[in-house]
Amino acid sequence: MERLDSPSAKWWQLAFGVLCMAMIANLQYGWTLFVDPIDAKFHWGRAAIQFAFTVFVATETWLVPVEAWFVDRYGPRIVVCFGGVMIALAWFINSRADSLTLLYAAAVIGGIGAGSVYGTCVGNALKWFPHRRGLAAGATAAGFGAGAAVTVVPIAKMIASSGYQDAFLFFGLGQGAIVVLLSFFLRKPSLAVPVQRKTLRLPQTKIDRTPREVVRTPVFWLMYAIFVMVASGGLMAAAQIAPIAHDFKVADVPVSLFGLQMAALTFAISLDRIFDGFGRPFFGYVSDNLGRENTMFIAFSIAAAAIILLLTYGTHPLVFVFSTAIYFGVFGEIYSLFPATCGDTFGSKFATTNAGLLYTAKGTASFLVPIASIISATYGWSAVFAIIIGLNVVAAILALFVLKPLRTRFLTEDEGAASVAVRPVQLA
Amino acid sequence: MTIATTLALQSVPFAGLVFARSKNWDLFAVAYLSALGLILTLITLVGDASLAPADFAAITEALTTN
Numbered sequence: 429m430e431r432l433d434s435p436s437a438k439w440w441q442l443a444f445g446v447l448c449m450a451m452i453a454n455l456q457y458g459w460t461l462f463v464d465p466i467d468a469k470f471h472w473g474r475a476a477i478q479f480a481f482t483v484f485v486a487t488e489t490w491l492v493p494v495e496a497w498f499v500d501r502y503g504p505r506i507v508v509c510f511g512g513v514m515i516a517l518a519w520f521i522n523s524r525a526d527s528l529t530l531l532y533a534a535a536v537i538g539g540i541g542a543g544s545v546y547g548t549c550v551g552n553a554l555k556w557f558p559h560r561r562g563l564a565a566g567a568t569a570a571g572f573g574a575g576a577a578v579t580v581v582p583i584a585k586m587i588a589s590s591g592y593q594d595a596f597l598f599f600g601l602g603q604g605a606i607v608v609l610l611s612f613f614l615r616k617p618s619l620a621v622p623v624q625r626k627t628l629r630l631p632q633t634k635i636d637r638t639p640r641e642v643v644r645t646p647v648f649w650l651m652y653a654i655f656v657m658v659a660s661g662g663l664m665a666a667a668q669i670a671p672i673a674h675d676f677k678v679a680d681v682p683v684s685l686f687g688l689q690m691a692a693l694t695f696a697i698s699l700d701r702i703f704d705g706f707g708r709p710f711f712g713y714v715s716d717n718l719g720r721e722n723t724m725f726i727a728f729s730i731a732a733a734a735i736i737l738l739l740t741y742g743t744h745p746l747v748f749v750f751s752t753a754i755y756f757g758v759f760g761e762i763y764s765l766f767p768a769t770c771g772d773t774f775g776s777k778f779a780t781t782n783a784g785l786l787y788t789a790k791g792t793a794s795f796l797v798p799i800a801s802i803i804s805a806t807y808g809w810s811a812v813f814a815i816i817i818g819l820n821v822v823a824a825i826l827a828l829f830v831l832k833p834l835r836t837r838f839l840t841e842d843e844g845a846a847s848v849a850v851r852p853v854q855l856a
Numbered sequence: 857m858t859i860a861t862t863l864a865l866q867s868v869p870f871a872g873l874v875f876a877r878s879k880n881w882d883l884f885a886v887a888y889l890s891a892l893g894l895i896l897t898l899i900t901l902v903g904d905a906s907l908a909p910a911d912f913a914a915i916t917e918a919l920t921t922n
Contacts, residue, residue: 489893
């Protein structure tokens with residue numbers, strides 16, 4: 429008789445995944461704290477040091493499918509353990525690095541480690557919560573931001589008191605050790621968790637599709653294209669927030685909100701991150717109840733409206749702060765909705781690899797960054813924002829009027845194939 | 857940059873031939889996709905008409921999303 433998991437097992441697995449994500453957050457969010465201290469010591473120049481961060485993001489993004497393949501084959505434990513060792517090693521090297529080559533090598537190692545943990549934790553959440561994939565993936569992704577919020581201040585204090593090298597060493601080894609420890613508790617479900625609740629708004633496949641089958645489906649590539657559109661819009665918007673604030677002459681205007689007073693641009697950036705973080709589990713939860721494409725349509729439409737609001741009334745500091753916060757609040761949900769949709773459409777068995785393949789859309793979106801910069805330099809940021817509005821409108825329309833019927837048809841064909849497969853063979 | 861990108865993309869049909877015959881399709885597919893993505897990223901960063909690495913890094917850092 430196959431072992432059944434206890435009802436609380438999935439919540440423990442989610443908690444472990446969120447904690448692991450919190451432990452790798454600093455590799456991305458904390459990097460900016462180290463740049464000036466490194467430059468002060470070695471005088472390599474900010475650009476050269478920042479390039480290490482680019483190397484980290486690129487390796488973290490593009491190697492997720494490879495790492496995810498190992499997860500689906502060998503389980504989450506060994507991959508997350510490997511990831512924990514790699515992130516500790518990366519910051520250990522950073523603490524000792526006396527050349528740019530070593531810094532870049534550490535960035536590659538850190539990217540491999542972070543990608544291993546990220547892809548595994550999101551994929552594991554999809555497998556344990558087949559009927560709440562949106563909330564599970566969203567909570568896991570939100571852990572990434574929450575971890576940074578907790579540890580950024582201690583890191584900054586340690587850099588100030590003991591130097592950046594001690595901070596790299598202490599936090600690198602500590603974070604890595606915690607990830608390695610948590611890895612021993614991670615596992616996939618004992619059985620393929622059956623869908624407990626069937627709703628027309630949340631259709632689920634009954635067939636587990638391999639990556640080979642997935643990349644041959646138009647529905648995957650449509651999801652990929654929509655992901656690229658929305659992700660590139662976010663990249664472009666993030667780069668233009670400061671220029672537009674200065675052009676609107678609101679960047680340094682003090683804004684008082686929630687008992688705090690800050691310059692409008694600083695407030696906007698801070699609020700953007702908070703809204704981005706909360707938006708992931710929130711829209712994940714909404715999509716579990718309202719349907720994936722319906723939620724995409726709502727989110728992408730709100731994103732377009734937020735940018736229109738920003739362009740029209742953004743000269744008012746409060747409008748500037750809230751419109752950017754709303755935009756990033758609905759932008760972050762792509763990191764919960766798309767993995768969840770991928771899991772619903774292609775099944776649980778290869779969910780980690782399939783979601784990892786879809787995640788590379790973030791990397792593809794980054795190829796549009798140079799184009800946006802050229803457009804901004806030639807035509808100004810208003811042209812870039814017009815593109816962002818267009819991308820979100822098109823994405824919203826595609827989600828509701830193309831992806832939804834396409835996915836429904838695809839899943840209906842799955843139902844038919846699954847029922848044929850279980851029909852007993854009639855012997856003459 | 858155009859030539860480098862073209863050369864990188866020209867590997868796609870050859871990869872397709874390998875996939876058609878390979879027994880370990882999934883592993884080769886994810887490895888190839890990852891390698892292609894990293895190479896195209898490198899071309900974007902250091903190609904002749906590229907965005908300066910510092911700008912790219914600043915943008916990716918400003919986004920601070922995963």
